[in-house]
Amino acid sequence: MNPTDAIRPAHVEVSLGAIAQNYDAIRAHVGTASVMPVVKANAYGHGIVEVARHLMNHGAPCLGVALLEEAVVLRQAGITLPILVFGGVATRQIPQFIAHDLMMAASSIDKLRQIDEAAAAVKTKARVHLKIDTGMERIGVHWYNAEKLLEASLSFINVEVAGIYSHFANSDAADLTSAREQLARFLEVLEFYPKRGLQSPQRHIANSGGILQLPESHLDLVRPGIMLYGVYPSKEVPHTVTLQPALSWKSQVVYFKVVQPGSPVSYGATWQSDHPVRVVTVPVGYGDGYFRALSNRGQVVIRGQRHPIAGRVCMDQFMVNLEWGTAYNGDAVTLIGDGISAQDVADWAGTIPYEVLTNINSRVPRVYV
Incomplete structure (x- = not known):
């Protein structure tokens, strides 16, 4: 029986094969960088559980979401990959992040302290990615104040800094002046680690626009969102990766x-x-x-x-x-x-x-x- 016969006379058809093909094309394009598929907002309308499960089976190393609730849904569905939640973290949510083994964004010394205390209470380590604001003005410590946060992050014994990241505001534009300025600011912040002889956590800033237009931004990991689903982020970006709409x-x-x-x-x-x-x-x-x-x-x-x-x-x-x-x-x-x-x-x-x-x-x- 045709799977559409038993449902209402309207449906969305999702090609999981096309998503896997796009993932492979992105992975080939970014070389040694890891690829974190972004499955927030119900995998951009494609279905978060089904897409995440398919990508996990296809070999994706990790996933990105926006909300704690999205990550919990994935854990309840049996998704075992590392998951980073990009959004801001309310204090009351921290125990849930730890209980579900989720990575959270940390943008202040106070938040790191709260995470450290919550992890100590259950005798474990919490994993975080430090969020640096290089020009988006959404969440994250400003790049010019970031050194204090990075210094403090070294002192919390119940917190593992698994990554450090920022986010482009204009990487899908024809004029990349702003994006290049953001990248320069982020790279300046990252100098903290080699200056102290320390191994840097996983560094990432490239979204779909950065993947397509700014190869110098690929660093250790890239975060494809809309392009994973075969849609280019704007009409201005060059089609440097061939994509299949899913x-x-x-x-x-x-x-x-x-x-x-x-x-x-x-x-x-x-x-x-x-x-x-x-x-x-x-x-x-x-x-x-x-x-x-x-x-x-x-x-x-x-x-x-x-x-x-x-x-x-x-x-x-x-x-x-x-x-x-x-x-x-x-x-x-x-x-x-x-x-x-x-x-x-x-x-x-x-x-x-x-x-x-x-x-x-x-x-x-x-x-x-």
């Missing part, structure tokens, strides 16, 4: 009608035709994560042809203008795939492909191939 979003025609001239379609009466047209209804809407901003702007593929959305996208459905094209109930409708990329959808909606992918919510079933 996700397609499909639905079906569930209703067909002929709409007469002057008869508005959907909420707000924002679209009507001056001649008779064939209109079909598709059972997907902004309640699934298909943006309302695509109203009267987005396109889908039916029977190999692109057709525009007619009227406003509803919570659970939208309509498509076929003009006098042909379609029948049950015909496949492609929202992403068949020549429509996540970047296309982002352009129509006035956003970025990251938001397109992560906005597809759990109401849409995932099918893995």
